[in-house]
Amino acid sequence: MAGVTLKGVQKRFDKTVVIKDLDLDIKEHEFMVLVGPSGCGKSTALRMIAGLEEISGGTITIGNRVVNDLPPKDRDIAMVFQSYALYPHMTVRENLEFGLKIRKMPQAEIKKLVDNAAQMLGIDHLLDRKPRELSGGQRQRVAVGRAIVRQPAVFLFDEPLSNLDAKLRVQMRAEIAKLQQRLQTTTIYVTHDQVEAMTMGQRVAVLKDGDLKQVGTPMELYDKPANVFVASFIGTPPMNFVAATITDGGATLATAKFNLAVPSSLRGVTALNSGRNVVVGIRPENILEAGTETRGETAALQAEVEIAEPLGNEVVVHARVGDALLVAKLDPHHVPKLGDKVDLLVELNSLHLFDAETERRLE
Numbered sequence: 393m394a395g396v397t398l399k400g401v402q403k404r405f406d407k408t409v410v411i412k413d414l415d416l417d418i419k420e421h422e423f424m425v426l427v428g429p430s431g432c433g434k435s436t437a438l439r440m441i442a443g444l445e446e447i448s449g450g451t452i453t454i455g456n457r458v459v460n461d462l463p464p465k466d467r468d469i470a471m472v473f474q475s476y477a478l479y480p481h482m483t484v485r486e487n488l489e490f491g492l493k494i495r496k497m498p499q500a501e502i503k504k505l506v507d508n509a510a511q512m513l514g515i516d517h518l519l520d521r522k523p524r525e526l527s528g529g530q531r532q533r534v535a536v537g538r539a540i541v542r543q544p545a546v547f548l549f550d551e552p553l554s555n556l557d558a559k560l561r562v563q564m565r566a567e568i569a570k571l572q573q574r575l576q577t578t579t580i581y582v583t584h585d586q587v588e589a590m591t592m593g594q595r596v597a598v599l600k601d602g603d604l605k606q607v608g609t610p611m612e613l614y615d616k617p618a619n620v621f622v623a624s625f626i627g628t629p630p631m632n633f634v635a636a637t638i639t640d641g642g643a644t645l646a647t648a649k650f651n652l653a654v655p656s657s658l659r660g661v662t663a664l665n666s667g668r669n670v671v672v673g674i675r676p677e678n679i680l681e682a683g684t685e686t687r688g689e690t691a692a693l694q695a696e697v698e699i700a701e702p703l704g705n706e707v708v709v710h711a712r713v714g715d716a717l718l719v720a721k722l723d724p725h726h727v728p729k730l731g732d733k734v735d736l737l738v739e740l741n742s743l744h745l746f747d748a749e750t751e752r753r754l755e
């Protein structure tokens with residue numbers, strides 16, 4: 393097994409720069425997720441690691457070998473695609489065996505690996521079927537099985553679950569995460585779904601327009617997003633953002649319609665940045681209804697309800713405070729109506745502050 397290191401990796405298609413200057417270190421045994429909106433360069437980055445796409449600059453190292461000029465078959469990787477890419481005329485067993493046969497592995501060893509993988513994935517009863525006789529989830533398992541039997545140093549997954557229905561996706565993502573924990577194979581997993589990224593990744597790398605915006609554990613990204621983009625991308629519903637100015641020597645966040653007192657936990661930062669224009673980030677889960685239990689210092693706001701979306705376990709309320717529209721996750725036992733006035737409490741220790749110009753987190 394092996395770690396994967398990208399150093400100054402670039403990709404251009406003619407004059408279009410798709411990956412700018414990517415540095416990323418994936419440790420041996422690690423499950424790393426690359427996440428970002430459509431077109432940000434996730435598949436391109438993965439395909440460069442696989443050797444399916446040439447790199448325009450930088451170096452890619454797998455284990456202790458620079459693989460820039462190695463063809464895919466010599467990189468000791470196995471890739472699972474969104475499309476599964478199974479051979480339609482072969483049975484499941486033949487699909488699983490194929491990569492091993494062309495490597496001229498002895499038949500007895502092939503059988504052992506295939507039977508083992510099939511059992512691990514719960515497809516041992518399907519080995520004689522053709523792919524067209526399988527459900528989407530079963531096909532997906534065969535595609536994963538084909539990667540497992542190769543026993544590669546690194547698994548590469550490119551949105552392997554996006555063709556499955558929502559329920560199966562949740563099930564398969566847990567299965568893949570468990571499988572990786574068992575096999576301990578270094579894994580790079582691409583998705584555009586932030587929930588998938590947060591639930592599967594030991595660490596998550598967030599890309600936007602070919603730029604790495606932040607890499608960290610799911611909780612690091614959630615608790616300390618490095619910039620407005622990561623803050624808005626991680627978490628559902630997304631974080632609220634309100635423009636404000638730090639005033640009173642760092643004691644107050646003044647927005648157009650209301651003031652928030654800066655809690656002691658943030659005073660160090662605001663004192664150094666008095667007078668600065670900032671974007672204040674407030675997660676919906678840190679806005680609560682007055683009277684419910686809160687943590688730490690709070691600020692009271694009165695808001696007028698515009699939309700309430702009851703989801704059973706919570707109600708997502710869109711409410712207006714002046715010209716700021718705030719989204720809050722509230723207790724579902726009381727669903728407010730359009731035009732209702734609600735008294736809200738903002739948990740001030742959970743505020744996030746970003747520079748208005750650079751959009752970087754103030755630390």
Ligand SMILES: Nc1ncnc2c1ncn2[C@@H]1O[C@H](COP(=O)(O)OP(=O)(O)OP(=O)(O)O)[C@@H](O)[C@H]1O
Binds near residue numbers: 429437
């Ligand atoms: N062969 C190509 N020639 C020119 N541009 C390309 C080529 N392949 C990809 N691109 C461009 O590179 C950018 C990144 O594409 P990529 O497929 O890596 O995105 P992605 O993050 O995987 O998106 P998605 O979530 O939609 O799969 C896109 O803007 C795409 O149009």
Ligand SMILES: [Mg+2]
Binds near residue numbers: 434435
């Ligand atoms: Mg893609």
